[in-house]
Amino acid sequence: MSYATRQREVILGILRQASQPLTAQEIRERANQNRTGIGLATVYRALKIFMAQGEIAQVEIPGTAPCYEPTDRGHHHHFICQHCRQVFDVQGCVRDLEKLAPQDFQVERHDITLYGFCANCVEGHEQPETK
Amino acid sequence: MSYATRQREVILGILRQASQPLTAQEIRERANQNRTGIGLATVYRALKIFMAQGEIAQVEIPGTAPCYEPTDRGHHHHFICQHCRQVFDVQGCVRDLEKLAPQDFQVERHDITLYGFCANCVEGHEQPETK
DNA sequence: CCGAATACGATAATCGATTCTCAAATTCAG
DNA sequence: CTGAATTTGAGAATCGATTATCGTATTCGG
Numbered sequence A, B: 001m002s003y004a005t006r007q008r009e010v011i012l013g014i015l016r017q018a019s020q021p022l023t024a025q026e027i028r029e030r031a032n033q034n035r036t037g038i039g040l041a042t043v044y045r046a047l048k049i050f051m052a053q054g055e056i057a058q059v060e061i062p063g064t065a066p067c068y069e070p071t072d073r074g075h076h077h078h079f080i081c082q083h084c085r086q087v088f089d090v091q092g093c094v095r096d097l098e099k100l101a102p103q104d105f106q107v108e109r110h111d112i113t114l115y116g117f118c119a120n121c122v123e124g125h126e127q128p129e130t131k
Numbered sequence C: 001c002c003g004a005a006t007a008c009g010a011t012a013a014t015c016g017a018t019t020c021t022c023a024a025a026t027t028c029a030g
Numbered sequence D: 001c002t003g004a005a006t007t008t009g010a011g012a013a014t015c016g017a018t019t020a021t022c023g024t025a026t027t028c029g030g
Helices: A006-017 A024-034 A040-053 B006-017 B024-034 B040-053
Strands: A056-059 A067-070 A076-081 A087-091 A106-117 B056-059 B067-070 B076-081 B087-091 B106-117
Touching: A006 A024, A006 A040, A006 A067, A024 A040, A040 A056, A040 A067, B006 B024, B006 B040, B006 B067, B024 B040, B024 B067, B040 B056, B040 B067
Parallel strands: A076 A106, B076 B106
Antiparallel strands: A056 A067, A076 A087, A106 B106, B056 B067, B076 B087
């Protein structure tokens, strides 16, 4: 009912090798760096299939196009660099988040997004400590 | 350089009276419930002006159109009902969020978004405790 | 009150993300 | 290998959010 194709392998491979969530565009660009053209439509078709299979998940970051990442990375959150706009994975979490919601509300899940400057962009922006 | 108009008063009033952040569409709908037509373009023009003045801020929620809320509500976060899709303000916060980021990263701000069912929608969905 | 500056409303235009279309290419069961 | 089912790529089409256009209406200093 579904064929295994070179393109889908490439797309899934790119997502797995990436250290950050990627947008559909970024996936296409990386796919085309090496081999021949993979169409954007194909990327979206593959993403839809992989999401249906639970292989990957969409990460929606305000102000950025939706990103995708493998689901096998466990519970984590994201850091967005205000300078280079890259999205980084952040391990770890905090407890007691559910307690923030009003009592009658039922919290199913949560997202934490940190904004700031990544290691590469810290220099020159908002110097951390002019020690 | 900028005229005070009935429309802008209405728009700002709606945002201030609302208990939740509102989308441009929602603002227009509420404005038109009572009086005569306020165009969507006018809503966007007013929002842009109020944001430039620091009166209101944009709240970007993945999967929802951008919302707007007054800036005088202090530090808080948001809860999105997975059923009715409404956005609720959540008071309070957690500490030590900065510690989640890698050491070389500089955290400037953060967003916490809770997802689940609001008080009105809990019944019938994922019953909390079939006690 | 007058008139220039500014804002309005309706709608068309734009924008970025995503989906659709369709002929050609690929996959894979037999 | 063969052919039916599926997928692909390129570009057109669509979608929702936002912005631009433009003739008319409103604001407000003098």
